[in-house]
Amino acid sequence: MKAPVTTVVVAEEVRGSRLAHLLDSEKWLGRLMIGPAILYIALLVGFPFFLALYYSVSDITVGSQSLNFVGLKNFTSIIGTANFKASLKNTFIFALVSQVIVLVLAKVLALALYKDFRGKWLVRFLILLPWVAPISLGTIGWLWILDSTYSVINWTLEALGLIRPEGWFMWLGIPHLAMGSVIAVHVWRLLPLATVILLAGLASIPQDIHDAAAVDGAGFWRHLVQITIPLLLPIMIVAVLFGAIFAFTDMIVIYVLTRGGPYDTTQVLASLAFFTGIQSGDLAEGAAIALFLFPLLLAAAVVFLRIARQAEVA
Amino acid sequence: MALSPKARRVGAKAAHIGTLAAFTMFTAFPFYWMLITAFKQTSDLMKRENNPFILNAPPTFEHIRVLFQDTLFANWLWNTAWVGVIVVLITLVLAVPAGYALARLTGRWGEQLGIAIFLTYLVPPTLLFIPLSRVIANLGLQDSLWSLVLVYPSFTIPFCTWLLMGFFKAIPPDLEEAAMIDGCSRLGAFVKIVIPISIAGILTVVIFTFTLVMQEFVYALTFITSVSQYTVSVGVPTFLVHGDVYFWGSLMAGCFIASVPIAIVYNFFVDRFIAGFTVGAVK
Numbered sequence: 001m002k003a004p005v006t007t008v009v010v011a012e013e014v015r016g017s018r019l020a021h022l023l024d025s026e027k028w029l030g031r032l033m034i035g036p037a038i039l040y041i042a043l044l045v046g047f048p049f050f051l052a053l054y055y056s057v058s059d060i061t062v063g064s065q066s067l068n069f070v071g072l073k074n075f076t077s078i079i080g081t082a083n084f085k086a087s088l089k090n091t092f093i094f095a096l097v098s099q100v101i102v103l104v105l106a107k108v109l110a111l112a113l114y115k116d117f118r119g120k121w122l123v124r125f126l127i128l129l130p131w132v133a134p135i136s137l138g139t140i141g142w143l144w145i146l147d148s149t150y151s152v153i154n155w156t157l158e159a160l161g162l163i164r165p166e167g168w169f170m171w172l173g174i175p176h177l178a179m180g181s182v183i184a185v186h187v188w189r190l191l192p193l194a195t196v197i198l199l200a201g202l203a204s205i206p207q208d209i210h211d212a213a214a215v216d217g218a219g220f221w222r223h224l225v226q227i228t229i230p231l232l233l234p235i236m237i238v239a240v241l242f243g244a245i246f247a248f249t250d251m252i253v254i255y256v257l258t259r260g261g262p263y264d265t266t267q268v269l270a271s272l273a274f275f276t277g278i279q280s281g282d283l284a285e286g287a288a289i290a291l292f293l294f295p296l297l298l299a300a301a302v303v304f305l306r307i308a309r310q311a312e313v314a
Numbered sequence: 315m316a317l318s319p320k321a322r323r324v325g326a327k328a329a330h331i332g333t334l335a336a337f338t339m340f341t342a343f344p345f346y347w348m349l350i351t352a353f354k355q356t357s358d359l360m361k362r363e364n365n366p367f368i369l370n371a372p373p374t375f376e377h378i379r380v381l382f383q384d385t386l387f388a389n390w391l392w393n394t395a396w397v398g399v400i401v402v403l404i405t406l407v408l409a410v411p412a413g414y415a416l417a418r419l420t421g422r423w424g425e426q427l428g429i430a431i432f433l434t435y436l437v438p439p440t441l442l443f444i445p446l447s448r449v450i451a452n453l454g455l456q457d458s459l460w461s462l463v464l465v466y467p468s469f470t471i472p473f474c475t476w477l478l479m480g481f482f483k484a485i486p487p488d489l490e491e492a493a494m495i496d497g498c499s500r501l502g503a504f505v506k507i508v509i510p511i512s513i514a515g516i517l518t519v520v521i522f523t524f525t526l527v528m529q530e531f532v533y534a535l536t537f538i539t540s541v542s543q544y545t546v547s548v549g550v551p552t553f554l555v556h557g558d559v560y561f562w563g564s565l566m567a568g569c570f571i572a573s574v575p576i577a578i579v580y581n582f583f584v585d586r587f588i589a590g591f592t593v594g595a596v597k
Contacts, residue, residue: 030419133573141344
């Protein structure tokens with residue numbers, strides 16, 4: 001990683017004094033080349049972020065012309081509400097359960113995909129589909145699959161004799177079923193990403209290690225638990241990290257499938273922030289709700305930085 | 315129980331195929347479902363006794379006709395493409411030089427800065443859409459596709475800069491050194507030597523930017539209010555979902571048309587995308 005940098009330095013020293021002012025201008029050239037991108041990000045990510053902090057301690061609404069400082073009133077008033085408590089709980093259930101399932105399934109699927117077989121390209125494409133297709137559109141496919149009157153799942157269960165015609169499930173209309181459905185769709189959506197990340201990890205384990213283990217007579221499970229999983233750990237953390245960020249902050253699946261219903265049983269912080277801030281026009285309270293996600297992201301960023309640093313040292 | 319090695323091999327193979335088949339069915343089924351629904355006659359869709367997995371009557375193109383003639387679907391596709399192209403241009407103009415500067419010109423703190431830029435990609439729209447809605451309103455861009463053109467680069471630039479930085483780092487510096495010894499300026503070497511051999515990386519960035527634009531939902535939902543101004547990922551779920559069974563055919567046709575072709579293109583580039591995601595965790 002450091003090698004190319006040294007070569008540049010050496011090459012530049014060889015060219016000596018002629019380069020003295022060029023190096024100076026290179027510094028400026030670098031700043032000039034990266035400046036516009038940083039400015040754009042600062043204006044459209046940094047500035048709105050601080051605006052969000054500011055809004056959360058104000059009384060701004062969609063229609064208001066001026067805003068007043070109200071301290072932590074928004075936060076204290078939200079925390080007490082039933083729908084906020086429900087959303088906070090749902091966010092954690094939704095994200096944690098889907099992440100655990102995704103990780104287990106992705107591990108199994110990555111091991112299956114790692115082997116060579118005919119038609120691998122096609123299988124991989126079909127498995128990647130949920131991730132590469134626009135999520136809101138894929139979710140509509142599920143809306144139809146889970147339809148209360150025409151659900152294909154109900155049809156199949158009935159055809160197999162497992163339920164009666166009058167016993168069809170209202171997948172999105174009953175609290176626990178709705179949560180289960182939303183989690184299942186989220187697993188569907190995030191499984192491909194976690195799988196390909198783990199595949200990249202599997203591919204990076206040197207074959208010698210596998211060979212050595214085989215020579216030493218390690219069986220499948222022992223090999224998996226003592227060799228593959230420990231070596232995959234850093235990349236598994238990366239997979240979980242991205243998965244968690246997507247799961248904690250996503251509102252698309254919920255917006256399309258249930259809009260938070262029935263009775264807020266699938267409402268999460270992201271969707272609640274949308275309904276409060278945009279649809280009801282209470283920007284201040286919406287911003288405050290969204291900010292509850294921030295500590296989480298901060299934690300994710302710290303983990304990410306640690307991994308990046310470790311990789312640099314190694 | 316002692317199994318012969320052959321029986322073991324056959325068993326392992328069957329388990330392997332079974333696992334893959336089960337997963338493939340889970341991931342691809344909704345798309346099969348869209349496809350078959352799009353061609354089913356409405357009477358077939360409505361009969362609960364009919365086997366839903368197959369066409370029980372000859373295929374119909376009526377749903378697709380309705381989708382393109384009686385809804386704004388074609389409009390939404392056009393809006394998406396228009397926003398996509400402009401965002402791609404903005405992203406390239408800003409991210410290509412930035413990626414190069416991080417790879418070659420910023421020295422030690424380049425790495426740190428690169429990571430910082432990448433981290434901004436992880437700041438989700440959920441945190442920013444509320445203040446941005448006010449910013450957009452103050453700029454007078456509400457309900458205009460220009461609002462999306464302005465905001466989308468805020469997540470495409472960080473990711474693309476990061477990807478391009480990795481790409482430029484992989485190019486041997488000797489190439490530019492040689493050009494510079496021959497009298498080329500650093501900028502000249504970048505334009506004449508580095509960009510032409512980085513076409514593959516730049517193409518990757520173009521595809522990602524376009525798919526990110528196509529997938530984006532929250533900002534478009536927040537900033538746009540007129541039906542005719544929607545992008546496809548928001549127009550279809552908000553305006554075509556009627557809760558009306560007669561419409562499922564067109565709805566599914568719309569979902570399929572707007573998702574599968576782009577998915578096929580994206581699939582060719584997905585490995586590079588993953589390489590960007592996994593940073594240094596894979597060596």
